[in-house]
Amino acid sequence: MQLLRLGLLVASFAASIGAQSTFSPARPPSLPLAVRSPYLSTWLDAGSDGGNGGYLAGQWPVFWQNQVNGWAGMVRVDGETYTWMGLPGTTTVNQTAFEYTSTKSIFTMNVAGKLEMNITFLSPITPADYKRQSLVFSYLNVEVASLDGSDHDVQVYADISAEWVSGDRSSIAQWDYGTNDGVAYHKVYRQTQAAFSQWNEQAEWGYWYWATDDKNGMTYQSGGDTDVRGQFRNNGKLANTGDTRFRAIQDNWPVFGFASELGSVSSEPASTLFSIGLAQDDAIQYEGSEAYGPVPSLWKSYFDTDVDALTFFHLDYEKSSHISGSFDAQVARDSLAVAGQNYLTLTSLSVRQAFGATQLCGTEDHMYLFLKEISSDGNMNTVDVVFPAYPIFLYSNPELLKLVLEPLYENQEAGKYPNTYAMHDMGSSYPNATGHNDGTDEPMPLEECGNMLIMTLAYAKAAKDTDYLKEHYDLLKKWTGYLVEDALYPANQISTDDFAGSLANQTNLALKGMIGIQAMSVIASKTGHQDDAAKFTSIAQDYITKWQDLAINKDVSPSHTTLSYGDDSSHGILYNLFADAQLGLGLVPNSVYQMQSDFYPTVANEYGVPLDTRHTYTKGDWECFAAAIASVDTRDMFLQHLATWLDKTPTNRPLTDLYDTITGNYPSSLTFVARPVIGGAFAPLLVTS
Numbered sequence: 001m002q003l004l005r006l007g008l009l010v011a012s013f014a015a016s017i018g019a020q021s022t023f024s025p026a027r028p029p030s031l032p033l034a035v036r037s038p039y040l041s042t043w044l045d046a047g048s049d050g051g052n053g054g055y056l057a058g059q060w061p062v063f064w065q066n067q068v069n070g071w072a073g074m075v076r077v078d079g080e081t082y083t084w085m086g087l088p089g090t091t092t093v094n095q096t097a098f099e100y101t102s103t104k105s106i107f108t109m110n111v112a113g114k115l116e117m118n119i120t121f122l123s124p125i126t127p128a129d130y131k132r133q134s135l136v137f138s139y140l141n142v143e144v145a146s147l148d149g150s151d152h153d154v155q156v157y158a159d160i161s162a163e164w165v166s167g168d169r170s171s172i173a174q175w176d177y178g179t180n181d182g183v184a185y186h187k188v189y190r191q192t193q194a195a196f197s198q199w200n201e202q203a204e205w206g207y208w209y210w211a212t213d214d215k216n217g218m219t220y221q222s223g224g225d226t227d228v229r230g231q232f233r234n235n236g237k238l239a240n241t242g243d244t245r246f247r248a249i250q251d252n253w254p255v256f257g258f259a260s261e262l263g264s265v266s267s268e269p270a271s272t273l274f275s276i277g278l279a280q281d282d283a284i285q286y287e288g289s290e291a292y293g294p295v296p297s298l299w300k301s302y303f304d305t306d307v308d309a310l311t312f313f314h315l316d317y318e319k320s321s322h323i324s325g326s327f328d329a330q331v332a333r334d335s336l337a338v339a340g341q342n343y344l345t346l347t348s349l350s351v352r353q354a355f356g357a358t359q360l361c362g363t364e365d366h367m368y369l370f371l372k373e374i375s376s377d378g379n380m381n382t383v384d385v386v387f388p389a390y391p392i393f394l395y396s397n398p399e400l401l402k403l404v405l406e407p408l409y410e411n412q413e414a415g416k417y418p419n420t421y422a423m424h425d426m427g428s429s430y431p432n433a434t435g436h437n438d439g440t441d442e443p444m445p446l447e448e449c450g451n452m453l454i455m456t457l458a459y460a461k462a463a464k465d466t467d468y469l470k471e472h473y474d475l476l477k478k479w480t481g482y483l484v485e486d487a488l489y490p491a492n493q494i495s496t497d498d499f500a501g502s503l504a505n506q507t508n509l510a511l512k513g514m515i516g517i518q519a520m521s522v523i524a525s526k527t528g529h530q531d532d533a534a535k536f537t538s539i540a541q542d543y544i545t546k547w548q549d550l551a552i553n554k555d556v557s558p559s560h561t562t563l564s565y566g567d568d569s570s571h572g573i574l575y576n577l578f579a580d581a582q583l584g585l586g587l588v589p590n591s592v593y594q595m596q597s598d599f600y601p602t603v604a605n606e607y608g609v610p611l612d613t614r615h616t617y618t619k620g621d622w623e624c625f626a627a628a629i630a631s632v633d634t635r636d637m638f639l640q641h642l643a644t645w646l647d648k649t650p651t652n653r654p655l656t657d658l659y660d661t662i663t664g665n666y667p668s669s670l671t672f673v674a675r676p677v678i679g680g681a682f683a684p685l686l687v688t689s
C-alpha cells in the first residue's frame with residue numbers, strides 16, 4: 001500500500017514536469033541568464049528552496065535580489081503555442097538539457113516531439129577588449145530545428161516587461177520603438193529618471209533596450225501582458241502597434257514583444273537573436289582627486305549614442321560569441337590542466353558572477369573599474385571584497401586589478417582620508433563613490449593595509465609595472481608603518497569575516513600583516529629603496545618567527561595553527577597564506593604549508609572545512625585560497641566538496657560564498673548572494689607548485 005502510493009506520487013510528479021533535464025557540469029543554485037553588471041543581473045532560481053529545479057519554462061526569471069524580471073518566451077509550432085521561458089500561461093515545452101560555460105547558459109528543449117530548441121544566453125566576457133567589455137548588454141539566441149523528419153511551421157516570440165526599468169512597481173514607465181541599421185528595438189525607461197538611485201537594488205535611471213533583427217517576418221508590439229502575449233498565441237505574429245498609455249509598471253503590466261516568422265523549419269536549424277541591455281550616460285558619482293561628480297559609462301568613449309552602442313552590440317553576435325568562446329576554452333583548458341572537472345565546474349560558474357558585479361567607467365585615457373559589494377552591503381570597491389576576487393582579475397587581465405584599485409589610490413593620495421591605515425571602501429552605497437572624508441568607514445585596518453600592499457605588488461609583478469610602485473610608494477610605506485605596529489599582536493578587531501565577530505590576536509590576520517610587510521620589502525627593493533627593503537624584510541622575518549611560536553598548536557597530532565594566539569582548541573582556514581605563495585615571497589616556511597594541508601582533511605564536514613571553530617559555516621572563496629596552496633590530495637578534497645555542494649545545495653539564489661558545511665544551506669540569517677568574491681575560485685590557477 002505504502003509502496004503503491006509512493007509509486008503513484010513519483011509518476012504524477014514526473015508527468016507534471018515532463019521529461020527530466022540533465023544539468024552539465026552541475027546544477028547551480030541559480031542559473032545565470034543575463035549577468036553583466038550590478039544592474040543587468042537576471043537569473044533563474046533552481047535550488048529546492050523555492051526554485052523549480054532549473055527549468056526555464058514554468059517560473060519567472062528574477063533580478064539577483066529575487067524580484068521577478070518579467071521575461072517571457074513562446075514558440076508556435078503548426079498553430080500550437082508553447083512556453084519556453086517564464087510563465088506567460090501556455091503549455092510548457094520539455095527541457096532536456098542545461099549546460100553552462102564561463103559565458104553561456106544553454107537550454108535544450110523538446111517541443112511535442114516535433115521541434116528541438118537550443119536557447120543560448122550569452123553574457124560576453126572580453127577582459128582585454130575594453131570596447132566590448134564596456135557594454136552593459138547580453139544576448140539571447142534561439143535556434144530551432146525539426147526533430148521528427150517533417151517540416152513544421154514555426155514562429156518564435158519573446159518579450160520583456162517594464163519590471164526591468166525600476167525596482168518600484170508603482171513607478172511610471174515610458175517607452176518607444178525604433179529601428180536602426182537592421183536592428184529593431186524597444187526602448188523602455190522610468191519616466192522620471194532618478195539618477196544614481198536604486199530601489200530594491202535595481203537602477204532607477206538609464207534606458208533599457210530590448211532588440212532583435214529588423215528583417216522580413218519580424219513583428220513587434222507593446223501593450224498589456226495578456227494582450228500582447230494573447231496576440232502571439234492566437235496569431236503567431238504581433239500587431240506592429242505601440243501602446244501610448246504610459247503607466248505604472250504594475251498597471252496592466254506593459255510588455256514589449258517581438259515575434260519572428262521562421263516559416264517552414266526542417267532539420268536545418270533556423271534562429272532568432274535578441275539583445276537586452278542598459279544604457280546609462282553617467283554610471284557613477286565619484287570623489288577622486290577632484291570634486292565629487294558624475295563619471296560616464298566607458299562605452300560613451302566608443303559610441304556617440306546609446307542606439308549606436310546597441311546596434312554595434314546586436315550586430316556583433318558572431319564575433320562576440322567567438323571571443324567569448326575563446327575565453328570559455330581558455331578557462332576550461334587551464335582549469336582542467338590544474339585540477340580537473342570539479343575545478344572547472346567552479347571556475348566556469350564564477351566568471352559571470354564576478355564580472356557581473358563590475359562596470360567599466362571613465363574615458364579611454366582614464367578608466368576605472370567600479371565594483372559593487374552585492375548583497376552584503378552595497379559598498380563600492382570594498383578592499384576586502386576586491387581581495388578575494390583578485391585572482392580572477394589577475395588571471396584574465398592584470399590591468400583590471402589596477403583599474404579597480406585606481407579610485408582608492410586617487411582618493412587617498414589626494415589627502416581625502418584622515419586615518420593612518422587603508423580605507424575600507426570607496427563609498428557606502430553603490431553607485432556613489434563618496435569616499436570617507438570623515439574616516440568613519442567600517443574599520444578593518446590591518447586587513448585593508450595588508451590587502452592593498454599584496455594586491456599592488458601582485459598587479460605590478462604580473463604587469464611588470466615598476467612605475468606603478470614608485471607612484472604609490474609613499475602611501476604604501478605609510479600603510480606598512482601601521483602593519484609594523486599592529487601585525488605581531490593584532491588588537492581586538494574584525495577581519496574581512498566581520499560576521500564571525502571581532503577578536504584579538506587573530507592568527508590569520510596577523511599573517512596577512514606580516515606578508516604585507518614582506519611585500520613592502522619587495523616593493524622597496526624594486527624601486528631602489530634598499531634601506532627600506534632591508535628594514536622591512538628583517539621585521540617580517542622576526543615577526544614570522546615569533547608568529548610560529550604564538551600561533552601553532554604543536555602539542556597535538558596533527559598540529560595546526562589556531563584561530564587566535566594561545567587558544568589551542570581552536571582552528572581556522574589559514575587563507576592569507578595564499579598571498580605568500582602567489583607573490584613568491586618565501587616568507588613562511590614550507591613546513592607551515594605542509595602542516596595545514598595535512599590538517600584540513602581531519603576537520604572537514606560533508607560540504608567542506610569550516611571557516612573556524614566558532615561556527616560550522618565556511619567561505620567558498622577562502623576554501624579556494626587554501627586549496628591553491630595545499631597538497632594535491634587536500635586541494636582535490638576542497639574542490640570536490642565545493643563542486644558537490646554547488647550541485648546539491650538547497651539554496652536557490654545566485655551562488656553564495658557563505659554556507660553551512662553540514663546542511664549546505666545558508667547559515668541562519670546570513671544570505672550572501674551574487675558576490676564578486678567568487679572570483680577567488682581562480683586562486684589555484686595563480687600558484688603553480
Ligand SMILES: *[C@@H]1O[C@H](CO)[C@@H](O)[C@H](O)[C@H]1NC(C)=O
Nearest residue numbers: 018019092093094111112113
Ligand atoms: C513533455 O513530455 C511529456 C512526457 O513525455 C509528454 O507527455 C508531453 O506531451 C511533453 N510536452 C511537450 C510540450 O512536448
Ligand SMILES: *[C@@H]1O[C@H](CO)[C@@H](O)[C@H](O)[C@H]1NC(C)=O
Nearest residue numbers: 108116117118143144145269
Ligand atoms: C543544438 O545543439 C546541439 C549541440 O551543439 C546540436 O547538435 C543541435 O543540432 C542543435 N540544435 C539546434 C536546433 O540548433
Ligand SMILES: *[C@@H]1O[C@H](CO)[C@@H](O)[C@H](O)[C@H]1NC(C)=O
Nearest residue numbers: 195196197198429430431432
Ligand atoms: C546617490 O546619491 C544621490 C544624490 O546625489 C541620491 O539621490 C541617491 O539616492 C544615492 N544613491 C544611493 C544608492 O544611495
Ligand SMILES: *[C@@H]1O[C@H](CO)[C@@H](O)[C@H](O)[C@H]1NC(C)=O
Nearest residue numbers: 489491492504505550565566
Ligand atoms: C595577544 O597575545 C599576547 C601574547 O600571547 C598577549 O600578551 C596579549 O595579551 C594578547 N592580546 C590580547 C588583547 O588578548
